């Protein structure tokens with residue numbers, strides 16, 4: 102069959118959730134240098150023998166309208182949540198539901214990153230699953246992954262699963 106060698110990875114979530122820090126982990130750049138993303142940032146890296154182009158979208162609400170321009174090139178989605186910021190779970194859920202409505206993303210696998218698990222205040226994955234409307238894995242390939250972009254834990258595991266789905 103056709104072997105896919107190129108992956109378009111859409112990385113979305115609210116501001117301050119840790120998207121760019123995850124990208125820095127994946128591209129082996131210093132995670133200390135990460136600043137809020139203005140608009141978006143595109144970077145390509147090799148992972149698991151695949152060429153992965155990452156569309157790191159700003160989580161600032163004024164840039165949400167930019168996201169849709171990348172849907173046509175998206176073959177995998179990573180949604181990042183700050184698990185230590187439960188006051189924004191409802192807002193994150195609303196953004197996630199809106200994203201998953203897009204026709205172009207209907208069959209696209211979704212990796213949901215419960216980030217900042219190094220913080221003692223972080224909600225457990227089960228609590229996150231109860232607070233948000235996460236898709237049933239029968240509806241689309243879906244995985245909930247705990248991670249800490251700061252410590253670099255959980256990111257490889259999540260990406261291995263996601264790249265196995267495309």
Ligand code: GTP
Pocket residue numbers: 114115116117118119120121122123135136137138139158159160161181216217218219220248249250251252
């Ligand atoms: P926007 O560009 O505003 O959309 O933000 P972003 O989602 O790209 O977040 P970014 O990677 O800039 O991280 C926001 C802040 O959270 C930074 O101060 C990071 O150092 C911090 N951060 C990211 N990941 C973690 C984590 O796993 N644990 C902790 N404790 N802090 C983290």
